[in-house]
Amino acid sequence: MALTGLEIYKQMPKKNCGECGVPTCLAFAMALASGKASLDSCPHVTEAARENLDSAAAPPIKAIKFGKDSVLGDETVLFRHDKTFYHPTTLLIYVSDSLSDDELNAKVQEIKGLEFERVGLQYSIDGVAIVQESGDAGRFAKVVATVAEATDKSLVLLSNDPEAMKGALAPLASRKPLIGSATADNYEAMVNLAKENSVPVIIKAEGLDALEELVVKAQALGYKEFVLDPGSRTPVDTLANLTHIRRLAIKKKFRPLGFPVIAFTTKTEPMEEIMEATVYVAKYASAVVLKTSAKAHILPLMTLRQNIYTDPQKPIQVEPKLHSVGAVDENSPFYITTNFSLTYYSVEGEVETSKVPSYILPIDTDGTSVLTAYAAGKFEPEKIVEAMNACGIADKVKHRNIIIPGYVAVISGKLSELSGWKAIVGPRESSGIVSFSKSLT
Structure with missing residues (x-):
């Protein structure tokens, strides 16, 4: 049978050095007993103790x-x-x-x-x-x-x-x-x-x-x-x-x-x-x-x-780079969204349906949606401008219009000021892109 946390603690070095990532040897022993830590994280454990603790250190299901x-x-x-x-x-x-x-x-x-x-x-x-x-x-x-x-x-x-x-x-x-x-x-x-x-x-x-x-x-x-x-x-x-x-x-x-x-x-x-x-x-x-x-x-x-098997703490994300939909050219519209995959592919699907070739730049927001990212300070004008400069969009289009999600219309003024581009407030929901794209022509 597996050892309890207290039984493991008895064989710990009791230095409370914190090098294992937790503050005390007792806390580390409890984590080890519950399968949430690896014995390799402790640099001071003796070989004799390591041998005795093998059963506790091993994962409950062998790889x-x-x-x-x-x-x-x-x-x-x-x-x-x-x-x-x-x-x-x-x-x-x-x-x-x-x-x-x-x-x-x-x-x-x-x-x-x-x-x-x-x-x-x-x-x-x-x-x-x-x-x-x-x-x-x-x-x-x-x-x-x-x-x-x-x-x-x-x-x-x-x-x-x-x-x-x-x-x-x-x-x-x-x-x-x-x-x-x-x-x-x-x-x-x-x-x-x-x-x-x-x-x-x-x-x-x-x-x-x-x-x-x-x-x-x-x-x-x-x-x-x-x-x-x-x-x-x-x-x-x-x-x-x-x-x-x-x-x-x-x-x-x-x-x-x-x-x-x-x-x-x-x-x-x-x-x-x-x-x-x-x-x-x-x-x-x-x-x-x-x-x-x-x-x-x-x-x-x-x-x-x-x-x-997706980590619930790590949403599925798309690569935060410039994407093109259709046969883009120097007149193609330029959309901004987040790199949360559900958000991005909703936008991409509607842009494709509109049949208007366009550029889409997903901003790296750690895989969060537009409103969540804005509330967390991850969808700010400074970050958007930095991403625009990095992707080279200015060399790909001759216009200077950037379409932002309607939910973050509040950033349009500062974004225009920092980027030198005209921030156009787009629809709040991606479902409005098809009708919105008609107003661009």
Whole structure:
């Protein structure tokens, strides 16, 4: 079991130096016990104390890295508003080795096409899960090799046959795929194979009691790079298991279940499958394997994931640089807004609808909206003038008109005085830009 704050404090140097970022050793010990601090922050802790405190210093859910920069786990809270979630759920597309070569190539091409841009953010599918269903070790190895050659995305190799897994894994060990599954029947061979190749392995058992027992046995083999699969394949059971595992790991510091968890969708109708996947993304799955790979299905899931895994204290922002909409020229209007993505893309969308090519300069307001930024002193004439000079707008247009949001009309006088440009008060809401743009011609 994890140590309490007072137990940790007894092994602290008690210098109260503050170098760890908190004022006292007692406060640091309490933060360490709650998983909100790292033992590495203390420069004076002894090696003996460090060894004793390993269990307290370790995150409640171990971080597991595999494939192309995929990170699972390493979460410290149950709810995002408590702190934040760090590693978005890894989304993986299910590919069976029973597909024909033509079907396989078509599936891979569809997966490679899962790239999106939304509100200035790039979305892409994280990886591919290749599943042995053919019963043919040679076919499994061939399909794995084909997928690996066609994409550099993270790979998950799934087979209950250690020999088939060995053959498929050998050429790809350097790409560090996640392999599975280690069950009660094959865990020794599968865990040792993962250990030999330094790749993480999925530990699978039916139910949490059996899973805990199997994890303890697997750890006894001298390896701890695990991802858990509680074996449930219905939404209600999977949700319950995901929640129980997260609570035990975070609240009780229960180490046998302190690993990332993978979930598999089972619904056959694509929209129902996406709904099922949203449950797992929202409630604690570190990775989700799903069959549908249609863009129209995947984008909503990725959007939900982005919303959940965005730090609530750090709004999504666009780059504070000069943007152009349409075929701009020296007569194009020049709009000012903030770099809060929702604000910026609302403005950009309406400017595009107006069909009047225009320049838009989002001011760096730390991702806040117009009124919030103005109230916080982040949308002031001095800052706007500085951004105008930096972006070189004066060299791009021959007029000297700057359109500001109607909500901050009060800054128009000072802005004109400081910039030498005419500050034109635009509409309060972006929805008024279309009609407003007609008055400019």
